[in-house]
Amino acid sequence: MHILEDLIEKLQWLPGIGRKSALRLAFFLQKMDETKVKELAETIIRARTSLKECVICHNLTETNPCPICTDKSREKERICVVEQPSDVMIIEKMGEYKGLYHILHGVISPINNVGPENLRINSLLERVRKSHTKEVIIATNPTTEGDITAIYIAKLLKPLNIRVTRIARGLPTGSDIEFADTMTLAKALEGRQEI
Numbered sequence: 085m086h087i088l089e090d091l092i093e094k095l096q097w098l099p100g101i102g103r104k105s106a107l108r109l110a111f112f113l114q115k116m117d118e119t120k121v122k123e124l125a126e127t128i129i130r131a132r133t134s135l136k137e138c139v140i141c142h143n144l145t146e147t148n149p150c151p152i153c154t155d156k157s158r159e160k161e162r163i164c165v166v167e168q169p170s171d172v173m174i175i176e177k178m179g180e181y182k183g184l185y186h187i188l189h190g191v192i193s194p195i196n197n198v199g200p201e202n203l204r205i206n207s208l209l210e211r212v213r214k215s216h217t218k219e220v221i222i223a224t225n226p227t228t229e230g231d232i233t234a235i236y237i238a239k240l241l242k243p244l245n246i247r248v249t250r251i252a253r254g255l256p257t258g259s260d261i262e263f264a265d266t267m268t269l270a271k272a273l274e275g276r277q278e279i
């Protein structure tokens with residue numbers, strides 16, 4: 085039983101996985117075809133070792149710069165700022181946004197000892213200064229930390245004379261972009277407002 089307990093404990097390292105979910109996953113993995121379990125393990129290891137941050141937008145990628153940053157059909161004058169790489173995947177799934185991205189890898193959260201210096205804010209400012217950016221869309225989650233981060237970034241960008249907008253409140257306060265349906269997210273992007 086020691087190996088099973090160890091597996092259950094390790095599965096709980098994953099976000100949102102408590103003991104009950106870890107127990108279910110552990111037993112599911114035991115019933116799974118052995119080749120599929122090996123494939124899953126190899127894919128996890130390959131993803132962990134092969135993915136790196138894009139030097140431009142900080143998205144996770146196998147190539148550097150990432151495919152979005154090098155796509156010549158993207159609207160280069162518009163940058164959407166999000167908290168996590170998973171937010172990019174959700175917005176891309178919607179299929180309506182054609183600009184570029186900048187991933188912060190978190191939000192300002194004094195209670196968690198995360199300040200602006202812990203995020204990719206300086207590289208955003210540098211990027212905007214060196215490019216022909218006309219609009220920065222701040223798409224942080226509608227939480228207290230997301231709002232603080234949005235206001236902080238907007239204050240830094242205002243002197244650069246570019247349009248700074250925030251996605252509309254089609255998203256409920258306290259929720260994450262990751263869990264929004266594509267229609268709600270499309271309306272939030274469409275109804276963005278200047279900060």
